[in-house]
Amino acid sequence: MPAPRRRVTRTQWAAGVAVVLALVFAGTAAVASAGRDSGSGASGARTPSSDSADAGFARDMAVHHQQAVEMSFIVRDSTDDEEIRRLAYDIANTQANQRGMLLGWLDLWGLPKLESGTEPMAWMAASASGDGDAHSSMDSMEGMADDHGAYEAHDGSLMAGxxxxxxxxxxxxxxxxxxEILYLQLMTDHHKGGVTMAQGCVQLCAVDTEKSLAAGMVAAQESEMKLMADLLAARGAKPRA
Known part of the structure; x- marks a missing residue:
C-alpha cells in the first residue's frame, strides 16, 4: 500500500516565497547599482572585461535561467496540482527577473551577450587558474574549475545541471x-548546477552588486531544493542521484 501523500505546509511555502520575493525586490535596484560599482563613468577603469568572471557568469547564468523558465512553463501546462504550479510560477518569475538583470549589466558594461569561441563555464576554469591577485580562496576554486569549468556540452545540455x-x-x-516528479527532479539538478556557478561568482566576480546577487541565488535555490525534496517525498519519489 503506497505511503500517504505528505502535504507541504503553509509555513514551508511562506518561507520559500519570502526568500524569492526578497531576492526579486533586492534585484530591482541591482542593475543601476552594478553600473555604479563597475565604474561605468568616463574612465571605465573598473568595468569588467569580456573575458572576466563577471561577464562570463552574467552570460552563462542568463542561459541557465532561461531553461528554468522554459521548464516551469512546460509543467504549468502539464498538471493541475496547485503546489507545483505555484512553485513553477515563482521560479519562472524570479529567474526571468534575474536574467533581465544579468543581460542589463552586460549592456551597461558595453559587452556582448554572446562570446563566440568561448566554452560554457570556461570563466570558472580561466579565473581560478589565474594569478590569484584578488582571490584568497583560489586554491579551493581550482578543484571546482576542474570539475565544472569548461563544461562539456551534450544533447543540448550546455552547462552543469x-x-x-x-x-x-x-x-x-x-x-x-x-x-510533477520529472519537473522536480530536473529542477533540483538545475538548481545544483546553478548554485555551483553562483558560488563561483561569489568567489571570483569583482562587481560587488553581482556578487551579492549570486549569493542571493545560492540562498534562494538551496531553499527551493529543500522544498522540492519535500514535494518529491509527498509523491513517493526523491531527487536523482
Missing part, C-alpha cells in the same frame, strides 16, 4: 504526477 533535449522532450510529453 541543465536538462538535455531528451529530458525536455520527456517533460513535454509527461502529464499529471509523472510530469
Amino acid at each position: 541543465m536538462a538535455t533535449r531528451t529530458e525536455l522532450e520527456s517533460l513535454r510529453k509527461a502529464r499529471g504526477k509523472q510530469a
Whole structure:
C-alpha cells in the first residue's frame, strides 16, 4: 500500500516565497547599482572585461535561467496540482527577473551577450587558474574549475545541471504526477548546477552588486531544493542521484 501523500505546509511555502520575493525586490535596484560599482563613468577603469568572471557568469547564468523558465512553463501546462504550479510560477518569475538583470549589466558594461569561441563555464576554469591577485580562496576554486569549468556540452545540455533535449522532450510529453516528479527532479539538478556557478561568482566576480546577487541565488535555490525534496517525498519519489 503506497505511503500517504505528505502535504507541504503553509509555513514551508511562506518561507520559500519570502526568500524569492526578497531576492526579486533586492534585484530591482541591482542593475543601476552594478553600473555604479563597475565604474561605468568616463574612465571605465573598473568595468569588467569580456573575458572576466563577471561577464562570463552574467552570460552563462542568463542561459541557465532561461531553461528554468522554459521548464516551469512546460509543467504549468502539464498538471493541475496547485503546489507545483505555484512553485513553477515563482521560479519562472524570479529567474526571468534575474536574467533581465544579468543581460542589463552586460549592456551597461558595453559587452556582448554572446562570446563566440568561448566554452560554457570556461570563466570558472580561466579565473581560478589565474594569478590569484584578488582571490584568497583560489586554491579551493581550482578543484571546482576542474570539475565544472569548461563544461562539456551534450544533447543540448550546455552547462552543469541543465536538462538535455531528451529530458525536455520527456517533460513535454509527461502529464499529471509523472510530469510533477520529472519537473522536480530536473529542477533540483538545475538548481545544483546553478548554485555551483553562483558560488563561483561569489568567489571570483569583482562587481560587488553581482556578487551579492549570486549569493542571493545560492540562498534562494538551496531553499527551493529543500522544498522540492519535500514535494518529491509527498509523491513517493526523491531527487536523482
